[in-house]
Amino acid sequence: MKHDEAEDIVKEALTDVVPEADLTTLGPDETFRDALGMDSLDFLSFIEILTRRTGVRIDDEDAPHLTTLADSTGFLLARTE
Amino acid sequence: MAEFTMPSLGADMDEGTLQEWLVHAGDPVRKGDPVAVVETAKSTIEVECFEAGRIGQLLVTPGTTVPVGTPLARIEPLAEADTPTEPEAPAKPARPPRPPAAEGARSTARKPSRRKPTPLQAPTATGPPPDHDHAVEHRGHGDEGPLVRHLAEEAGIDLDTVHGTGRGGRVTRADVGRAAAAARSPARVTPYARRLARELGVDLRGLTGTGPDGTVRASDVRAAAPGPTTPPTPQSGGGVPARASAVRRKEGMREAIAGLMSRANREIPHYYLSTSIDMATALDWMHEHNHHRPVGERLLPAALLLKAAARAAREVPELNGHWLDGRFAAAEEVRLGVAVSLRGGGLVAPVLRNADALELPQLMSQLKDLVARARNGRLRGSEVADPTLTVTNLGDQGVEAVLGVIYPPQVALVGFGRVVERPWAVNGLLGVRPVVTASLSADHRATDGAVGARYLTSVDRLLQSPEEL
Known part of the structure; x- marks a missing residue:
């Protein structure tokens, strides 16, 4: 998986969960749960979508690595290598 | 013959x-089928049928605003669909503040029961009036409490002219409020028209409505508004009914919350308790559970907290129910309201029915579904009606504790904050544990602190055995 592809998947997943989100203003290292007002249910949906689209297994303990566009993209890249 | 009435949501x-009929005259319906879409000040809700049968005459056209309890459609028994309908029972003489339609609702023998869903095709329940779920007792005028008499006096309203919706026709505070409002403003104003009037600075008192029964509609408000007007929107007929914009919806919701919460603070003597609960056992169990399951079946701490709150409500029934007409009425089931914040602002509290009896995975999937539809779609009438105890979980918003305001007529509100790591002493040893602050706001008219304490202790105990939740 290429970097841009992984980032697109992350962005699409966020848009699916928070349809009104404006990702153009979201910085790569900004915590999206705070920026987009996501709660734990939203975050679980986000994980669900990522898993469905990439086949990557994501456990509860991986949550700390999925907080920003940059680290989520990096996480997907590392797990699909 | 049964009637489908405007429910109290x-x-x-x-x-x-x-707003919209989802059925046509002649359509067969089962209990629980959505039959209409109703717009309230707060939200748009699909309303289900509470009887099995065949839809008879549709009595109200889309775009019409009617009081709770007004018949919207007739429902004929399936087997007797072709037999002629019985003549209408004579309606009681109308009293000024309540429109005649509402009187018709009260004259019918059958009312939908919203509280106890029975299996499909079950015999029709003879339920209570929509906004009062307690048993009917025979009491007449003159039994009104001092507060109601005082309110009526203040508003200059003669109680004998007010139609009572309380037990045995007793006049309640809400009835007085309605009568007072009716005395001040035109007979009926649609919620949309009311919002529009506020936006355009139109005084509703000077308006004559052109809708059914003199109802003031958006077009009346626009006609009375000074300056440029917005294009008219379709209000009735076969077209799509007017949809309030997000801004107007937000205002309507703010207004509804303001009204209910002001009433809560005015009427309910709150007391507050809180306790810190060690979540280590519960979270370890949850992570282990989640590890073996696909993402779609995983649990969140919220599910465990809600389940514990519901089980504790079963153990301490003094907090599960409603304060009605000066006394506490315990509920038979736990209908757990879950406060859900909406992204545009405001909140709704859809209901997890029988939450104490739901298995955790079931509870979790219902929670996901309810929250998703509360935010993006449409809730059903049965999903917002009659919570017996509400939980607000503000942990995701980052706060550690919440001391909330009770939703009347409920008598308690449970709050959970964020799960945080804290130093925690166990058996004389200090460790770091995940801890949540559970709080209880309770109505001191209904219970004393000892009952509230028993409740929070139960929540704590239940969370220490997550495998049994």
């Missing part, structure tokens, strides 16, 4: 606008 709802 919350303690703050007096009237609703029929």
Whole structure:
């Protein structure tokens, strides 16, 4: 998986969960749960979508690595290598 | 013959606008089928049928605003669909503040029961009036409490002219409020028209409505508004009914919350308790559970907290129910309201029915579904009606504790904050544990602190055995 592809998947997943989100203003290292007002249910949906689209297994303990566009993209890249 | 009436979809709802029919006359319906879409000040809700049968005459056209309890359609028994309908029972003489339609609702023998869903095709329940779920007792005028008499006096209203919706026709505070409002403003105003009037600075008192029964509609408000007007929107007929914009919806919701919460603070003597709960066992169990399951079946701490709150409500029934007409009425089931914040602002509290008896995975999937539809879609009438105890979980918003305001007529509100790591002493040893602050706001008229304490202790105990939740 290429970097841009992984980032697109992350962005699409966020848009699916928070349809009104404006990702153009979201910085790569900004915590999206705070920026987009996501709660734990939203975050679980986000994980669900990522898993469905990439086949990557994501456990509860991986949550700390999925907080920003940059680290989520990096996480997907590392797990699909 | 049964009637499908405008349901009460919350303690703050007096009237609703029929936005759309989802059925036609002659359609067979089963209990639980959505039959109409109703717009309240707060939200748009699909309303289900409470009888099995065949839809008879549709009595109210889309775009019409009617009080809670007004018949919207007739429902004929399936087997007797072809037999002629019985003549209408003579309606009681109308009293000024309540429109005649509402009198018709009260004259019918059958009312939908919203509280106890029975299996499909079950015999029709003879239920209570929509906004009062307690048994009917025979009491007449003159039994009104001092507060109601005082309110009526203040508003200059003769109680004998007010139609009572309380037990045995007793006049309640809400009835007085309605009568006072009716004395001040035109007979009926659609919620949309009311919002529009506020936006355009139109005084509703000077308006004559052109809708059914003199109802003031958006077009009346626009006609009375000074300056440029917005293009008219379709209000009735076969077209799509007017949809309030997000801004107007937000205002309506703010207004509804303001009204209900002001009433809560005015009427309910709150007391507050809180306790810190060690979540280590519960979270370890949850992570282990989640590890073996696909993402779609995983649990969140919220599910465990809600389940514990519901089980504890079963153990301490003094907190599960409603304060009605000066006394506490315990509920038979736990209908757990879950406060859900909406992204545009505001909140709704859809209901997890029988939450104490739901298995955790079931509870979790219902929670996901309810929250998703509360935010993006449409809730059903049965999903917002009659919570017996509400939980607000503000942990995701980052706060450690919440001391909330009770939703009347409920008598308690449970709050959970964020799960945080804290130093925690166990058996003389200090460790770091995940801890949540559970709080209880309770109505001191209904219970004392000892009962509240028993409740929070139960929540704590239940969370220490997550495998049994």
